Amino acid sequence: MKKLVLGLASALAIMVATSASAQDKYKACFIYLGPKTDGGWTQAHDIGRQYVEEKLGDKVETAYLENVPEGPDSQRAIERFARSGCGIIFTTSFGYMDPTLAVAEKFPDVKFEHATGFKTAPNVTTYNSRFYQGRYIIGKIAGKMSKTGVAGYIASFPIPEVVMGINGFLLGARSVNPDFKLKVVWVNTWHDAGKEADAAKALIDQGVDIITQHTDSAAPMQIAEERGIHAFGQAFDQIEAGPNAQLTAIMDTWGPYYVKKIQAAMDGTWKGGEQSWDGLAEGILAMAPYTNMPDDVKAMAEDTEAKIESGELHPFTGPVNKQDGTVWLKEGEVSDDGTLLGMDFYVEGVDDKLPQ
Amino acid sequence: MEIAQNILLTIATAATPLLIAAIGELIVERSGVLNLGVEGMMVIGAVCGFAAAILTGNAWIGVAAGIAGGALLSLLFGFLTLSLATNQVATGLSLTLLGIGLSGLIGEGFVGKAGVRLPTLDIPVLTDIPLVGRLIFGQDPIFYMSIALTAGVMWFLFRTRAGLTLRSIGDNHKSAHALGIPVIRYRYLAVMFGGACAGLAGAHLSIVYTPQWVENMTAGRGWIALALVVFGSWRPWRVLAGAYLFGAVTIGQLHAQALGFGIPSQLLSSLPYLATIVVLVLISRDRRLTTMNTPASLGQPFVPDR
Numbered sequence: 001m002k003k004l005v006l007g008l009a010s011a012l013a014i015m016v017a018t019s020a021s022a023q024d025k026y027k028a029c030f031i032y033l034g035p036k037t038d039g040g041w042t043q044a045h046d047i048g049r050q051y052v053e054e055k056l057g058d059k060v061e062t063a064y065l066e067n068v069p070e071g072p073d074s075q076r077a078i079e080r081f082a083r084s085g086c087g088i089i090f091t092t093s094f095g096y097m098d099p100t101l102a103v104a105e106k107f108p109d110v111k112f113e114h115a116t117g118f119k120t121a122p123n124v125t126t127y128n129s130r131f132y133q134g135r136y137i138i139g140k141i142a143g144k145m146s147k148t149g150v151a152g153y154i155a156s157f158p159i160p161e162v163v164m165g166i167n168g169f170l171l172g173a174r175s176v177n178p179d180f181k182l183k184v185v186w187v188n189t190w191h192d193a194g195k196e197a198d199a200a201k202a203l204i205d206q207g208v209d210i211i212t213q214h215t216d217s218a219a220p221m222q223i224a225e226e227r228g229i230h231a232f233g234q235a236f237d238q239i240e241a242g243p244n245a246q247l248t249a250i251m252d253t254w255g256p257y258y259v260k261k262i263q264a265a266m267d268g269t270w271k272g273g274e275q276s277w278d279g280l281a282e283g284i285l286a287m288a289p290y291t292n293m294p295d296d297v298k299a300m301a302e303d304t305e306a307k308i309e310s311g312e313l314h315p316f317t318g319p320v321n322k323q324d325g326t327v328w329l330k331e332g333e334v335s336d337d338g339t340l341l342g343m344d345f346y347v348e349g350v351d352d353k354l355p356q
Numbered sequence: 357m358e359i360a361q362n363i364l365l366t367i368a369t370a371a372t373p374l375l376i377a378a379i380g381e382l383i384v385e386r387s388g389v390l391n392l393g394v395e396g397m398m399v400i401g402a403v404c405g406f407a408a409a410i411l412t413g414n415a416w417i418g419v420a421a422g423i424a425g426g427a428l429l430s431l432l433f434g435f436l437t438l439s440l441a442t443n444q445v446a447t448g449l450s451l452t453l454l455g456i457g458l459s460g461l462i463g464e465g466f467v468g469k470a471g472v473r474l475p476t477l478d479i480p481v482l483t484d485i486p487l488v489g490r491l492i493f494g495q496d497p498i499f500y501m502s503i504a505l506t507a508g509v510m511w512f513l514f515r516t517r518a519g520l521t522l523r524s525i526g527d528n529h530k531s532a533h534a535l536g537i538p539v540i541r542y543r544y545l546a547v548m549f550g551g552a553c554a555g556l557a558g559a560h561l562s563i564v565y566t567p568q569w570v571e572n573m574t575a576g577r578g579w580i581a582l583a584l585v586v587f588g589s590w591r592p593w594r595v596l597a598g599a600y601l602f603g604a605v606t607i608g609q610l611h612a613q614a615l616g617f618g619i620p621s622q623l624l625s626s627l628p629y630l631a632t633i634v635v636l637v638l639i640s641r642d643r644r645l646t647t648m649n650t651p652a653s654l655g656q657p658f659v660p661d662r
Contacts, residue, residue, distance in 0.1 A: 035460060035571035037467035067572075152614065158621075185613045186621035192575040193566040195606075198370055202610040205362045218468070219566040240470050241568065353618040 026266045028052060028258075029086035030064040031077055033093040034191050040216030040235045041190070042066070044252035045092045045115075051255030052262055060262060070095025075102055082107040088265045090258070091115065094159055100124060111265050111272070116161055118341050122272045127257060130279030131161070132168035132340070133308045134250030134287060135212075136315035138232045139172020140304055141247050141290075142210045143180050144297045145230055146173075150181045152203030154213040154220055156190050158355040160343040162214045167347045168315050169212060174349055176300075183208055184352035193219040204229060210247075221245060230292065237288040248301065249288035257284055277337060280309045316340065321348040363607060364491055369565055371603030372502045373398070373557040377581035378588070378595045379505050380553020385585055386513065387546035388526035390655040392448030393433055395578025396455020397551050401426040401558025403459040406569040409472040409562075418472060419498070419559050426555020427548050429455060434547040438540050441657040452578070460571045471567030474498065496564045498556065503596075505553070510592040522546065526651030529658045539658055554578065587636055590649040598635070605631045 030049050034042040049062050063086065068077045074096050081089050082103050088111040091100045097117040104112045104124045112124040120126055142151045151173065155162050166184060173180040183206065185199045192215075200211050200220040204227050211231040213220045218241035224231035225245040233239070233249025257278065264270040278284040287305055290298045307313035318329030323346040329335060346354050377394055384391050404425030409418025433451050436442045476496045477483070483494040513519040522542055525532045529539050557577070562569055580602065588595030609624035639645055 037460075037464060038570055039468045039568075043467075183614045183616065185610055186625070187610075188622065188625040189575070191570070191572070193568065193570055193573050194370070194561060194575065194577070197566045198366060198607055199610050201362070201366045202607065202614050205359050205366070206611065206614045217566070217570050218568055222566060222568065240468060351616045352613070353616070353620075355621045 025061040026059060026088075026262065027061050027063065027084075027086045028262045028265075029081040029084075029089045030062065031068050031074065031081070031089065031091045031093075031096060032064055032066045033068065033070065033095075034216060035066050036064065038191060038216050039218050039238070041252070042092070042216070044235045045090075045254055048252075048254030048258045052258045055255075055259045056262060059266065068096075072099060075099035078103045079106070082110045086110060088113065088262060088270070094161060111270055113261060118275075120273045120275060125261075125272055125274040125276065127261075127276040127278075128161075128341075129252060129254075129284045130277060131250060131252075131285060132164050132315055133279045134285055135165045135168035136172035136308070137287060137301055137304050138212060138248060138250065139169035139174075140176055141172075141293065141297060141301050142169070142212070142230075142232075143173035143176035144300065145247065145293060146177075146180070146208075146210045148207055148209045149177060149179060150183060150208045151210040151212060152200070152206075152208035153182055153184045154196055154199045154203070154211065154215055155184055155186050156215050157188060158186065160341055163346070163354065164340055164343045165214050166350060167343065170347060170349050171315055171320065172304075180349065182350050182352075184350060186355060187215060189215070191216045193217040196220050197223050200224065200231075201227075218242075233288055239288065239291070244292060246288070246291060247293055248290045251286045251288055253284060253286050257282075277341075280305065281311065322346070323348055323350055323354075358487075361487055361491055363611065365495065367600065367603045367607045368491070368495060368499055370606055371599040372499050373560045373565065373577055374581050374584060374602060375596055375599035376498070376502045376505060376560065377554045377557035377578060378584040378599060379502075379509050379592060380550040380557075381581060381585050382588070382590060382592060382595055383509060383513075383522070383546050383553075384550035385654055386526045386590060386651055387522050387543050388529055388651050388653040388656065388658070389437065389543050389547055390444045390448065391430070391433055391437075391451070391547060391550055392445060392582065393429070393451025393455065393578075394550075394554050394581050395574055395576070396452035397426040397429045397554035398455075398558040398561075398578045398581075399459045399572065399574045400429050400455045400462075401555030402562040402573055403463040403466070403558075403569060404555070405559030406471055406562035406567075407462065407466055410466060410469055413472060415472045415474040415563050418563050419474065419556065422555045422559025422563070423552045424555065426558060427552040430547050430551020430554070431544075433551070434544045437657065438543050438547070441659050444655050444657065456572060463569045463571065466569045467571075469569070471562060471569070473567045474563050496560075498560045498564055501556070506592050506596050513592070523651070526653060529653050529656070533658075533660055539660065543658075554581075557581070583632060587632060587639075589639060589645055590651065598632070601631060601635070602628050 032042045036046040068074050090113045092115045094116045100114045116128045117126045170182050187195050197219040200223040209229045218238045221231050221238045221242040225242040231245045235252050237249045239246050314334045316335035318333040319331045320329040322328045401422035405418040405422030408421030409415050436447045437444045479493050483489050584598045587598040605628040609627050
């Protein structure tokens with residue numbers, strides 16, 4: 001009995017201690033899909049986390065968990081964070097959607113931010129980046145730079161985010177070369193350097209002379225460099241892997257968003273149920289320097305970037321047909337965000353059957 | 357027809373690390389030890405190889421470091437399972453976890469760095485022969501090592517006295533011990549050979565296949581190598597056939613996708629595994645094939661009575 005009392009007392013002491021320290025510092029926590037040094041998606045989020053520490057300094061304490069698999073398994077990881085005194089938890093991959101909502105229901109006082117998803121709750125918001133804006137720009141560059149008129153796209157999983165990227169890229173390419181073709185290879189992984197390299201080789205062997213990817217490693221860039229063709233960096237400036245191959249890269253810059261939302265959470269102005277979807281204009285994504293291309297292509301890319309940033313140009317503007325030839329957007333019509341976020345069809349010109 | 361050669365070259369590159377790791381594990385299992393830590397030793401080989409190659413600027417030193425890293429980690433496995441007679445399955449699994457964690461720690465400073473690539477063979481005239489020149493005379497040195505390794509292991513197992521002794525230990529360690537054969541010493545050497553091979557396979561990934569370091573870059577190849585040993589029913593040339601079949605289906609499905617046949621990509625992605633299962637089922641129908649080659653004391657700890 002004495003032992004039990006002692007145990008309870010010490011447990012209580014620990015609880016008091018943690019709550020005291022929690023009052024001093026606000027705790028922001030991050031769930032990562034890959035290792036924080038993956039050279040791609042997860043690293044971009046971790047740089048955002050470091051940006052938070054730099055900007056908010058002593059007021060905030062951050063924590064993260066790496067290599068958390070998507071799906072039901074992630075629920076335990078998120079719940080562990082929710083129990084350990086995190087004020088706000090960022091779950092940084094699409095596959096954490098339902099687990100995030102499940103934990104959020106159990107912990108109504110903890111704030112949750114889920115990246116790239118579409119479901120919210122009173123204490124869950126979603127945030128995303130308009131990657132398709134960057135994809136449209138690189139598509140235009142590809143349309144100008146490709147001699148064969150065929151690009152290769154290394155895709156991960158057939159989720160709306162990836163399909164939207166493929167469509168955005170092709171629309172960009174077709175805006176300068178109406179006959180442009182796109183070959184898509186699904187590798188069904190986010191992160192397998194060898195497999196991504198194999199896919200790049202297969203695509204190049206079949207005559208594409210520009211590679212772009214929606215997977216996390218720099219391997220396709222390396223293969224492009226080795227075979228003397230061009231490629232685009234993913235999530236991250238990959239110029240080191242392809243000094244002669246990289247044309248530009250779509251860089252994820254989450255830092256400012258994280259600072260804004262953590263500050264709001266500390267100030268008590270954070271609101272649940274919101275869906276944030278920022279783009280080039282808000283600085284949540286940025287283009288790496290345009291290199292290895294003639295000046296006129298560079299000028300075109302910069303011009304496109306400026307027009308998208310100012311809102312003058314929306315990549316998904318009609319006329320656009322679906323893959324089967326039916327009309328999706330009429331002349332001048334702009335797609336609404338809902339359709340984009342749930343995108344499950346290809347636009348005309350994609351040389352692939354969308355996996356269902 | 358240049359594309360055919362390119363496809364074959366890609367298949368060879370994909371199959372080489374699987375083959376090397378599987379051949380190493382084959383020797384380990386032939387001695388009666390089951391080391392499930394191939395994935396861990398492989399990933400350690402990849403990070404050690406990459407780091408050493410970058411620090412010295414010499415890809416060959418990287419290859420040597422990869423081999424050493426894998427062998428060193430296997431020595432730990434050997435100490436636990438052979439000297440302390442721990443459970444081999446549990447120890448092997450934890451070796452994989454240790455390898456993945458440790459490699460992440462070692463590799464933290466090397467992420468995103470451009471690696472050093474091992475040059476491919478280039479013999480004037482011969483390499484330029486159309487269709488087959490690069491396939492036979494223009495690949496990376498580790499490819500040739502993998503073929504030599506398979507032939508060497510075949511010769512060792514079935515043509516030398518030491519090979520016969522190793523197989524007899526794998527079949528019945530008690531009898532071998534009674535005959536005065538140093539069971540533990542043989543097994544230590546076999547385990548280290550397996551570790552060295554896994555390390556070499558890992559170094560192939562980070563120095564030849566994709567010269568870069570990313571965490572978990574082996575991405576399950578160690579497990580495939582383990583399956584290939586069973587697939588090849590503990591016979592070197594069958595393991596080679598299995599590795600190349602697996603590589604061919606993996607690369608073939610990527611080409612099928614790029615050609616746009618309209619076959620669901622999820623089905624195509626699972627083809628290599630389906631093919632493996634189908635062959636395993638076919639092999640298992642003939643009981644003689646499987647039971648005759650399976651080392652009878654596989655996975656059983658051995659404690660010599662004093």
